[in-house]
């Protein structure tokens with residue numbers, strides 16, 4: 001089978017890694033910025049409010065997270081909208097795109113526990129089901145969870161019994177590899193369709209996404225498996241793929257130029273790419289920490305500050321992760 005099919009089964013098959021609720025975060029297989037600090041979602045909330053103030057977003061805009069997993073990110077955004085501009089809570093519409101029923105249920109329960117009936121959350125299985133006039137889309141670490149093909153010097157991989165053989169000619173993969181200057185590496189599958197679905201779902205929107213990668217990824221394999229915070233390169237000699245299949249996360253560095261091209265082909269304008277720490281500071285994370293300082297005991301402030309620092313510290317999440325922003329107006 002194609003590698004993209006193998007990876008789809010690994011992550012999204014019946015017993016795939018993401019098909020059931022997983023404990024991502026401190027006790028799970030990997031951290032994301034979402035599980036690090038509430039001030040990640042808080043900064044995005046501040047940005048959303050500035051978009052309302054500048055008139056890009058209407059008071060009744062749709063705020064939509066894609067690939068939400070626990071739902072913490074959107075919930076943190078909502079909590080900070082409530083703190084900073086409570087009246088918006090009753091006019092904005094909150095949506096999560098989540099293809100798995102099991103995860104939808106967890107997210108619904110988490111929202112009920114957090115907000116009772118004050119916030120209503122709508123789910124769709126895919127962007128193609130959403131139709132709206134004005135929206136803000138957010139996603140954290142989804143492009144590194146799209147299936148990919150593996151390419152090596154002109155040939156595309158096939159998988160059999162968890163073994164890789166580079167013995168197929170695939171012109172689409174070859175053309176992408178050439179475009180992104182790779183003689184080897186991962187070529188993501190599905191960005192084009194995803195960008196098109198988003199562009200068709202809404203007349204005017206901003207899309208902000210965070211991921212690990214580079215505009216032009218290194219011409220090498222970055223494919224790796226995360227299990228209990230241990231990282232195993234997919235081509236490691238001692239890897240036991242049959243044991244890890246479906247039970248661990250599999251990911252790779254995102255080639256942002258590929259995401260950018262997919263959105264531009266769909267008629268959406270690329271706005272910027274910057275380090276996550278720079279993006280969070282620009283959106284006002286430091287102002288939010290100041291507000292916290294003025295309103296809570298010092299002990300609590302210090303605890304929250306330590307967590308928030310992880311987001312904006314070089315050499316941790318802050319520098320290696322990037323923020324990408326697109327607009328359709």
Ligand SMILES: C[S@@+](CC[C@H](N)C(=O)[O-])C[C@H]1O[C@@H](n2cnc3c(N)ncnc32)[C@H](O)[C@@H]1O
Nearest residue numbers: 018024032034066067068069140141142145146
């Ligand atoms: C690495 S996890 C990140 C989860 C969460 N956003 C966080 O930051 O903790 C990747 C998530 O993206 C979702 N995902 C990947 N491709 C997707 C797509 N095309 N549409 C919706 N969700 C997608 C997966 O189901 C998974 O929940």
